[in-house]
Amino acid sequence: MNRVNDNISMRVPSLFMLILGIGLLISMPFAYDIWPAGFRWVNPGINTAYEHMIVAIYLGLAICLIKGSRDPLKHSIIVDFTIISSFLHGTVMLIDAFAVEHEMTHLVGDVPMMFVLVAVAYYFHPERYLKSQMKKQ
Numbered sequence: 001m002n003r004v005n006d007n008i009s010m011r012v013p014s015l016f017m018l019i020l021g022i023g024l025l026i027s028m029p030f031a032y033d034i035w036p037a038g039f040r041w042v043n044p045g046i047n048t049a050y051e052h053m054i055v056a057i058y059l060g061l062a063i064c065l066i067k068g069s070r071d072p073l074k075h076s077i078i079v080d081f082t083i084i085s086s087f088l089h090g091t092v093m094l095i096d097a098f099a100v101e102h103e104m105t106h107l108v109g110d111v112p113m114m115f116v117l118v119a120v121a122y123y124f125h126p127e128r129y130l131k132s133q134m135k136k137q
Contacts, residue, residue, distance in 0.1 A: 009133040013072040016124035017079065020117075021065030028058045038109025043100050061085075072126035082121045090114025 031039045032051050040046065061082065068075030090111055097106040122128065 009130055010072050010126060013079075013124045013126040013129045014069045016120070017065045017069035017072060017075075020082075020121075021062040021069065024058050024062035024065070028055045028062070031055075035109060037105040039106075041096075041100070041103060041106070043102055073130065076126040079121055079125050083118050083125070086114045086117045086121065090118065 027034075032055075040051070061078075064075075064078045065082070068078045072079075090113075093106055093111045093114065097103050097111055
């Protein structure tokens with residue numbers, strides 16, 4: 001089970017990792033400009049250096065997901081990182097959306113996006129997905 005082609009049940013997690021990686025590569029550099037109210041935190045002021053840092057981190061994650069999609073079981077730790085970091089990121093933003101004045105729009109923007117990502121990444125986690133496929137057989 002080293003390669004996706006060797007194990008048909010890994011095609012779905014592989015495709016998930018590839019699509020998520022490509023999606024992040026394409027969308028993250030533009031997210032703050034496409035929907036500022038949903039992604040840009042403006043209080044106490046716009047911090048473009050912070051935004052660039054977040055984009056860089058997600059581009060790094062995207063590259064790792066794309067590379068890991070070639071062998072999802074071997075690289076399932078990147079999906080673990082995606083789940084854990086997205087849950088923590090979403091939780092911090094959820095708290096801050098209530099705590100920081102005028103940031104409630106994030107409750108319909110990047111906050112739910114993080115928790116949806118957690119749920120989808122959990123569902124398509126290579127190890128969990130393999131176990132669920134084995135139970136069906």
